[in-house]
Amino acid sequence: MNGGTLGLILALALVVYGLRYAGFALALVARSPRVLDYSRFVPLTVFAALLTRAIPSPPGEWLPRALAIGCAGIAVHRTKQAWFGLIAGFVAYALLRRW
Amino acid sequence: MNARAFRAEFLQGCRAMLPICVAAIPAALAFTIGAREAGLSGGETMLMSLAIFAAGVQLSAIGLLQADTPGLLIVLTAALLASYSLLFGLSLGAKLSLSWRARAVVAFFLTDAAYVITVARQGTTLAFLLGAELAMYATWNLCTLLGVAFGSRIPVSFQAELGIVYPLMLVVIIVPILRTRAELVAVVVAGGIALAVTPIAPAGVAVLAASLVGSAAGGGWSALLGALRLPRPHAQPQPRREPS
Numbered sequence: 001m002n003g004g005t006l007g008l009i010l011a012l013a014l015v016v017y018g019l020r021y022a023g024f025a026l027a028l029v030a031r032s033p034r035v036l037d038y039s040r041f042v043p044l045t046v047f048a049a050l051l052t053r054a055i056p057s058p059p060g061e062w063l064p065r066a067l068a069i070g071c072a073g074i075a076v077h078r079t080k081q082a083w084f085g086l087i088a089g090f091v092a093y094a095l096l097r098r099w
Numbered sequence: 100m101n102a103r104a105f106r107a108e109f110l111q112g113c114r115a116m117l118p119i120c121v122a123a124i125p126a127a128l129a130f131t132i133g134a135r136e137a138g139l140s141g142g143e144t145m146l147m148s149l150a151i152f153a154a155g156v157q158l159s160a161i162g163l164l165q166a167d168t169p170g171l172l173i174v175l176t177a178a179l180l181a182s183y184s185l186l187f188g189l190s191l192g193a194k195l196s197l198s199w200r201a202r203a204v205v206a207f208f209l210t211d212a213a214y215v216i217t218v219a220r221q222g223t224t225l226a227f228l229l230g231a232e233l234a235m236y237a238t239w240n241l242c243t244l245l246g247v248a249f250g251s252r253i254p255v256s257f258q259a260e261l262g263i264v265y266p267l268m269l270v271v272i273i274v275p276i277l278r279t280r281a282e283l284v285a286v287v288v289a290g291g292i293a294l295a296v297t298p299i300a301p302a303g304v305a306v307l308a309a310s311l312v313g314s315a316a317g318g319g320w321s322a323l324l325g326a327l328r329l330p331r332p333h334a335q336p337q338p339r340r341e342p343s
Binding site: 002004005006007008009010011012013015016017019020021022023024025026027028037038039040041042043044045046047048049050051052053054055058065068069072073076077080082083085086089090093 | 118119121139140143146147150151152153156160170173174177178181182183184185186187188189190191192193197202203205206207209211214215218219262263264265266267268269270271272273274275276277281282285286287288289290291292293294297305306309310313314315317318321
């Protein structure tokens with residue numbers, strides 16, 4: 001194993017762990033009602049941002065991806081089943097790419 | 100919590116995570132294929148998954164390694180990419196009362212999916228969070244191992260189709276927990292900010308900015324509705340009937 005690569009991997013692990021732990025440490029000092037109220041929107045907003053970023057890549061594929069994501073959203077909204085949403089979206093995407 | 104209750108909660112966390120673990124398969128395969136192209140050995144690829152356990156950071160690191168980027172820049176990019184996990188710890192720390200040992204353990208295994216599955220559940224516990232986290236850790240590392248061993252045999256066309264699983268996973272997470280108009284406002288604002296900031300900033304910064312502004316918009320909408328809502332008329336007190 002290359003020493004430089006090993007050092008880089010350990011540095012990356014330390015940075016990621018440090019940031020994950022820092023959030024928990026911050027929670028100990030930031031317990032105001034306003035912070036708690038705003039933090040309930042965090043999961044939704046993080047996932048909305050990640051989803052928005054994931055739609056246009058790879059370039060030229062945004063339309064089938066957006067339509068497949070729409071299909072999955074409708075399917076999971078109607079059935080409340082994550083599995084069904086994943087399958088509906090995946091099948092829609094596979095068909096739209098070939099169409 | 101006794102050992103039996105802890106085990107039951109832990110297994111529930113594992114089960115809740117199963118559908119989302121499917122999304123780890125394409126990401127792990129993409130990572131192992133990229134790592135091989137970047138010249139990493141099988142051992143180094145496995146060590147990345149075991150020690151870092153963050154798909155976005157691992158994928159960006161191998162992309163930068165391929166481009167001969169200096170190590171310091173790779174580490175700084177990783178810090179920006181992982182910056183939004185600060186918000187996860189902040190939110191979970193407010194929900195769960197954890198000892199420093201528990202915080203040290205759950206912080207290592209904390210991922211986007213484990214976080215959202217845990218906060219979406221009523222009356223969530225440390226055992227449930229750990230179950231969800233370890234299910235994803237096991238899946239991610241098993242898929243990395245399989246990718247190291249067999250990744251080169253997967254057809255390129257199927258690899259492209261597997262790439263849709265990650266955004267689909269995000270949709271099936273978001274839709275069931277989207278309940279109020281304030282949450283809808285937060286989601287729309289966060290999506291808009293992410294779209295606007297992504298071309299000019301690293302991914303982690305775009306997500307962090309979108310989440311902060313979206314959460315503020317959701318919180319602001321709630322506060323505005325609360326301020327506009329008319330106070331309910333006080334109920335008229337019933338006259339007490341005197342005993343005859």
